[in-house]
Amino acid sequence: MKKMNMITRLLFLLIAGVIPLAAQVLPAAPVKDPAAELALIFTVSFMIFVIATLMYIIGVMNANVDPIAELYFKIKHYVIPPPSEVAADVGHVYDDIKELDNRIPPWFNYLFAGTIVFAFIYMIDYHVAGISKLSADEYMEEIVTANLQKKIMLASGGTINENALIALKDAESLKEGDEIFHKFCFTCHGPQAGGLVGPNLTDEYWIHGGGIKNVYNTIKKGVPTKGMISWELVFSQKQIQNIGSYVLSLQGTNPPGGKSPEGQKYVEPVVVAQDTVKQKAM
Ligand code: HEC
Numbered sequence: 168m169k170k171m172n173m174i175t176r177l178l179f180l181l182i183a184g185v186i187p188l189a190a191q192v193l194p195a196a197p198v199k200d201p202a203a204e205l206a207l208i209f210t211v212s213f214m215i216f217v218i219a220t221l222m223y224i225i226g227v228m229n230a231n232v233d234p235i236a237e238l239y240f241k242i243k244h245y246v247i248p249p250p251s252e253v254a255a256d257v258g259h260v261y262d263d264i265k266e267l268d269n270r271i272p273p274w275f276n277y278l279f280a281g282t283i284v285f286a287f288i289y290m291i292d293y294h295v296a297g298i299s300k301l302s303a304d305e306y307m308e309e310i311v312t313a314n315l316q317k318k319i320m321l322a323s324g325g326t327i328n329e330n331a332l333i334a335l336k337d338a339e340s341l342k343e344g345d346e347i348f349h350k351f352c353f354t355c356h357g358p359q360a361g362g363l364v365g366p367n368l369t370d371e372y373w374i375h376g377g378g379i380k381n382v383y384n385t386i387k388k389g390v391p392t393k394g395m396i397s398w399e400l401v402f403s404q405k406q407i408q409n410i411g412s413y414v415l416s417l418q419g420t421n422p423p424g425g426k427s428p429e430g431q432k433y434v435e436p437v438v439v440a441q442d443t444v445k446q447k448a449m
Contacts, residue, residue, distance in 0.1 A: 181217055204298050325403030334379040335412040344413025347406065355395065360417050361425030365395060369417045370428045377433030382411040 254267035292299050300308070320326055335341065349358065355365040366374060375385040386407050389397035398407060 181221065325405050327404045327408055332379050332383055332408065334415045335408060340409045341413050341416055344409040347410050348413055359422035360414065361422035366429045367426040368414050369420045369422060369425060371432050372428035372430045373433045374430035378435050379411050379415060382414055383407055386411055
């Protein structure tokens with residue numbers, strides 16, 4: 168009885184220790200944070216584990232058995248089947264093969280029981296408590312985030328019509344292009360765009376085509392095989408337009424120590440306005 172009291176006190180002490188731990192991990196409001204949820208699941212599982220272990224120890228101690236020896240005996244008995252007793256002959260022969268009613272190995276039964284326990288936890292988690300999200304909910308959440316991002320992007324004026332690109336000339340756009348170039352591009356293209364690892368961007372010769380449309384696309388998609396990354400996830404469309412416009416504003420600056428031209432000479436195709444064509448036809 169004395170022993171029991173001591174263990175009971177120990178048990179309360181342990182639970183009292185685990186609860187503040189859980190309180191720290193538990194989010195104050197039902198925040199949908201996957202990390203907090205995981206921590207919560209772990210904490211609750213840990214608490215259950217601690218309580219179950221203590222209950223077990225109390226039970227075994229009351230039976231005056233060494234708990235470790237008891238545990239060892241049980242594990243050994245459950246995991247390794249006892250030497251096969253003579254299996255009952257069910258009296259069925261097919262193709263000269265006799266059917267015997269062999270004992271199912273304990274580990275197999277435990278695996279089976281494990282799947283039932285898993286299914287139960289899974290059901291509680293996904294369908295009753297709703298701690299983990301079903302894929303339909305995850306999908307909806309992604310759509311909501313994407314729409315939000317789209318809204319933010321549209322509100323920031325970061326999108327442009329890529330089909331009607333023009334090289335900008337206004338000071339503000341060129342200034343932003345300049346700043347970005349001297350942060351992200353000069354290491355490969357040189358501080359004055361005369362070329363280092365990357366080609367000279369100030370001459371009329373282009374590997375991937377000159378003019379705002381080609382330059383825009385080269386910056387957007389990058390040339391990953393040659394070491395230039397795609398910048399479309401780094402900058403908004405408007406920013407890429409600004410950088411491209413800045414690069415083109417450097418045409419003919421011929422910086423000292425610039426690399427010799429690479430690629431083809433680019434000549435801007437002459438765009439005949441629709442009106443002119445109509446007028447000519449008339
Ligand atoms: C890690 C080095 C590196 C960085 C950083 C880099 N580039 Fe490049 N860039 C290259 C290389 C290499 C090429 C040549 C690709 C080829 O040979 O096909 C290139 C090609 C280009 C071209 C096409 C040139 C042509 O002749 O057609 C443009 C335009 C360009 N870069 C602009 C930029 C801009 C703008 C930035 C910054 C936002 C940038 N690059 C950052 C390495 C880089």
